Amino acid sequence: MASVAERLSAAGTANALELRGVSRLFGALVALDDVTMSVRPGERRAVLGSNGAGKTTLFNAVTGDFPPSSGVIRFFGEDITWFPPHERIRRGLRRTYQISLLFGDLSVLDNVYLACRGVSRGRFSLLRPRRNDALMQSAIELVEAVHLSAVRERLVAQLSYGEQRQLEIALALAGAPRFILFDEPAAGLAPGERAELVEILSSLPRHIGYIIIEHDMDVALRVAESVSMMHNGRILKEGTPAEIESDREVQELYLGGGHG
Amino acid sequence: MAATTNTLNPDADRAAPSAAQSLPDWLNRIHPAVWLLALFLLFVPAFTNDFIQLQVFGWAFVLGMIALSLMFLAGYGGMVSLVQMTVAGCAGYMYAIFGHSAFMEVSLGWPWWATIPIALIIAVLFGTISGALAVRTEGIYTIMITLAIASAFFYFTRQNYTIFNGFSGFNAVRPPPLFGVDWKQATPFYYLSLFFATLSFLAVLYVSRSSFGLALQGVRDNARRMEALGFNVTAHRIAAYSFAALIAAVAGILLTWLNGQISPGTAGIGPVIDILIIAVVGGLRHPIGPFIGALIYVVLRTFALDALVAVGIAGERFQLLIGLGFLLIVLFSPDGVLGLWSRWRARLRKRRSEL
Known part of the structure; x- marks a missing residue:
């Protein structure tokens, strides 16, 4: 240290x-x-x-x-x-919530993508994100960093409690915290x-x-x-x-x- | 309509990541039923008369667009705005005031290429300002404040004679004779309104999965969390009102062409509520809902009178039949025809898996 x-x-x-x-x-x-x-x-x-x-x-x-x-x-x-x-x-500055505040109707990747989008430009972009966008790539990496790649496309409402807690952390790591x-x-x-x-x-x-x-x-x-x-x-x-x-x-x- | 399930399921979009690069793949993902519907809509004028094209389909497309703008705000943004019909009325008024009408003391007589953009811009501004007033409220208060704005617009246009020509409004408002076509005729107007209805439908469908649309749904589900992700929730909500206002404004100009006139009653309290009914009856979960609702509404409104007379009841009770029709739909399916449809499909799938 x-x-x-x-x-x-x-x-x-x-x-x-x-x-x-x-x-x-x-x-x-x-x-x-x-x-x-x-x-x-x-x-x-x-x-x-x-x-x-x-x-x-x-x-x-x-x-x-x-x-x-x-x-x-x-x-x-x-x-x-x-x-x-x-x-x-x-x-x-970032935070996680004690009781997960996530977007249950969106997929894991979309949740993380939103978090990445929130701290970058183009929040009002009317274009759909593409798989090879830099921002989507960083979202994919972030999902991997919190060990959720296996459930990346699943709706958040269907995740286990532990997985939701991990996603909560991924949202806090988006961008440059x-x-x-x-x-x-x-x-x-x-x-x-x-x-x-x-x-x-x-x-x-x-x-x-x-x-x-x-x-x-x-x-x-x-x-x-x-x-x-x-x-x-x-x-x-x-x-x-x-x-x-x-x-x-x-x-x-x-x-x-x-x-x- | 079968495309609804396809696009309602976010995984479906992800399943074909290369869709944007290769067109055939993108075309493959469109359900055959959508092709059939498109083909049907394209050939409607071949087997229907002017009345059906104009009074049924023309109205359904235009009212469907206005209800679509409500559906966009309510379905994706969680904001029930009753001001959408008023935004449409505003666009219609601006077109009549800056362009040509029978009342040339007020109408400025500007050419169409100036009038249409100005009408759209003013209506979008009006919708945006209404949104800015409404976004800080929630639920029933949003409904109340937008209804208040709609009422204010109605009474103001009815009492103001210097700009809005009061009670009678503006008559003989015509579409410009672009490409030498009289767009007020049944078949041209059918295709014109079909074009803009399809365009706005596809735009809403596309935007719902864009960064802006995803974030709007995030704001709907959890505004506090969206703030904590770096989103300016208020600005996002207001922007949604602007986007919805653009759709309503285009529909408002079409509506004025279809009516041939614009008056306070066009955006009166009755029509304002009708738009809400259309959106709710159709369903708020998918942009096709408002168009289904509009078609049902127009068919009921057009034929209820005849149906009543046919069974020997006084024709002026036709509103009763309309009301009963809506009551039945909402009673059996609180989420409208779309909800009915998805439940029916789920039951069918279940039965198939049991066999």
Whole structure:
């Protein structure tokens, strides 16, 4: 693994993602409470926390699905706090959803093709895509990268749950992602599928950083090099996986007795 | 019609990736039933009179096109727009206002090559602006806001005399005598409307599998996810209104030629609702649906009166028969004639596999 200094100089000085005092209110409920966090380019971080800790709300604030009530979000130095979601995506931000949001009536390839089209020009093209288009080729490669070539032409509604989770990841890898938010990608997967997921995540190019929300500590600690612990909408602790695992407060709150 | 299943199935298109390069292969994929239908439509004037060509087929093609523009928005975009008939009416009005009519105090008398493009552009603009107002609403609110725009257009044209000539509108609006043909005659108009109906049908069929069409269906199924893939969902929806408006506008000019006039009643509340009925009765799942719906509608409208008189009921009750016909279709098949057709095929296939 390259040193922190090397990676910083390679990607410039700006953080991939920087949150300053980000809060999100739903009525009287404070879902995010003054969250400040920064993630370097290429850094891979896990976000842990119990249900309702604000992890998915954090993702929704970053992608603009539900913009923050206050605070500033910077993406590679650019203030994106009030950008519409599609503008953030076009700048290289990606996300997956906890409950797959896919297009069930379209084929696997068409789903991935749409994702590729969304971050390239020609979104309004009235021409049909051809098999030898560059964009269709990259969609085909992407389907292969997430091990779905065998079901490429199948309608997404007919896929197994695990296959849908893999497709969810393929959509996030379309185009030139610089930073990805994975929302519980391993949830509901069989052990074999989890291994496949870990392999897919580990084989991502080094310059792509991500934040992963994951309850499965085996997965989270194998694919992340730093950990943020959330509780009641706040960042409770940050550190390396080893530090977080050995932290007593964290153990009491989340890991219970001796799980890690 | 059998092509419906062929194109409804996305795998079918993928099955022949080289289709675009080799023409024979591309031709092979067309179902024989489509050839038969095309042949039939081409030779209709050979065995029908002027009345059938103009009052049945001419009307069915034109109303089918307007319903097709509704089907495009509703079927692929999930947006039920009641403004499509109004867009058609707008195009017809613009053609009459910029071109020739019996009311030359208002009509500007410009040549056809200027009038037709201007009418299309203004109508598409009108459809796009209506779309821009409607796209931020969903479901029943989209229906309400587009109905409101349609009503506003109807009352405005009826009360405005300086531009729209109020209640009477414009009479004696004729198609230009291009190539020395009087396009208002039954057979020429039959082929003219057949040409544009086929063109718009094929255009919708093609665009439904284009990048724009795929994305539109994505927006219909999951707008939030489309935003998260980098699509500007609002812009995409508005663009769909523009595309649909172009089809409706072309149909609107044809409609004005067919009627020989344009008046507020052309795009009144009744016709606006009729277009919705035509699209729903035909089916919103495939672009052939609106044309089937239009044919049923026109046949019922044309012959209901005679049928009633024949069985000894007062002729003015013909609306009742039309209503009952639609009620029956929608009752037995909420997704229109197309749904009836696909269920019948599924049952046939099942029976065959049991044998």
